[in-house]
Ligand SMILES: Cc1cc2nc3c(=O)[nH]c(=O)nc-3n(C[C@H](O)[C@H](O)[C@H](O)COP(=O)(O)O)c2cc1C
Ligand code: SF4
């Protein structure tokens with residue numbers, strides 16, 4: 001049985017499979033199943049039953065999200081699907097692999113998702129810098145139209161779907177789903193108030209589902225090989241496989257598809273090859289730049305949403321950033337704060353004014369000009385920028401590495417103050 | 427200062443070229459409303475002109491019949507819409523966390539030395555502009571940068587030298 005449904009077709013040493021080769025490897029079977037009578041409600045039940053959780057960061061159950069879209073004759077005729085391909089969080093490099101490596105898998109997943117919610121238009125919101133992904137997807141879209149998987153009356157089902165490519169122009173906030181909708185509508189990408197949730201009132205006020213690239217790529221496997229197969233993939237309590245990445249000073253950084261539920265140690269040691277010679281592990285961010293630090297003592301925690309939450313962090317994107325003992329933790333957090341300060345959309349005060357303040361304090365620390373008072377201001381900002389105090393999750397995301405960094409690397413912050421310099425610099 | 431303001435408000439909309447119009451018209455078929463095409467139009471004009479001048483921005487606003495202030499709001503929001511002239515090749519240099527851990531600061535120092543430009547600047551010969559960019563999603567091959575549409579990975583000072591030479595000869 002297939003054990004790596006997301007990457008089974010991916011071999012980056014050659015171009016991605018064309019549509020014929022993709023079909024020959026069980027590709028587009030789900031669309032044929034739909035043509036043979038699998039209804040939208042049936043697909044919804046399958047996806048709910050699969051236990052698939054969103055891979056964009058928040059881990060929200062996909063089937064449940066879809067079920068909020070109004071159905072039936074009284075619901076708005078136009079609905080939209082949007083694929084969130086804005087991947088821009090520091091340390092996150094997984095959606096790029098899927099789009100460059102197997103673009104048809106994403107298109108097949110999009111057809112399944114759009115059919116379930118009965119959306120006749122789907123936008124791909126693609127990061128502008130992903131030029132290779134754009135080429136791969138455009139070619140695949142063309143092939144799918146020619147084969148009748150897209151367009152009018154797909155395989156005689158009466159279901160129509162157009163996929164439209166939207167390339168963005170670089171702003172992290174566009175990845176936040178309501179900001180993304182504003183960007184697609186041609187506005188400044190400030191987030192929107194929720195409720196109403198996009199599922200009810202999204203793009204141009206119509207019901208809209210926003211899903212991450214990797215979430216969408218899970219769908220073809222679930223329909224083709226079944227829910228029991230999907231449940232058999234995991235080694236833990238969450239279902240399916242996931243892309244896991246490791247970057248930083250390990251021997252073999254990379255991105256791999258693995259079952260959920262493996263111990264973190266296995267990812268770091270067996271796949272990433274352990275730390276580079278002469279370096280020790282100090283800590284790591286388990287799922288991108290807006291997750292809390294974890295420590296070497298957490299290496300036996302399993303790669304599951306709930307297990308990682310128990311030690312105060314988040315699995316989030318599953319792409320891990322490793323901190324070694326010769327790299328300054330204060331500098332690392334400072335680098336992240338510079339990013340968040342730059343990417344604040346400027347809509348709400350704590351984030352617009354707080355993050356640049358935090359950023360400035362880190363610049364001072366780097367120069368050896370940080371004080372105890374500055375440290376207190378940083379602690380205060382963990383609260384001021386935290387959940388519930390800002391309009392969207394960007395600022396709370398910044399407090400994850402900030403708060404956990406202050407806690408776990410306290411002595412490094414103190415040392416910068418007492419020695420008036422960064423002792424990691426030679 | 428005040429003189430500058432007067433000068434910019436006195437600027438006239440540029441008529442968009444036939445090529446630009448064809449591409450913008452195509453984008454308009456993909457969205458239910460003209461306003462949505464603002465960013466696409468800015469990108470199309472940038473592709474043809476290299477950047478988005480005030481005259482171009484006014485031209486787009488006029489063509490799409492949207493307030494110039496709204497379009498300016500969009501143009502200034504996005505990192506990759508250039509409201510100043512840039513060089514022939516734009517270097518998007520990743521300075522986010524994984525690249526930082528892998529030593530991108532040293533690489534940036536080397537670029538600065540070789541091209542005699544810092545962030546936001548263009549070389550005297552107009553060949554290169556250097557701009558920082560957040561994580562390029564290739565962190566396992568850090569440090570990373572783009573030159574134009576092309577990605578360059580696992581950067582070293584030697585690689586930087588040969589990349590610069592390649593684009594100069596293009
Ligand atoms: C500041 C910010 C940036 C985000 N960037 C992305 C992104 O690049 N890609 C993504 O899929 N989700 C991103 N998200 C999460 C989305 O808002 C949303 O939860 C996700 O696309 C839902 O997809 P899923 O249910 O399939 O996970 C971001 C959230 C925030 C607050
Ligand atoms: S938290 Fe930051 S990014 Fe989010 S709405 Fe407020 S200012 Fe914008």
Ligand code: FES
Nearest residue numbers: 520525561562565
């Ligand atoms: S941090 Fe540079 S590519 Fe991700």
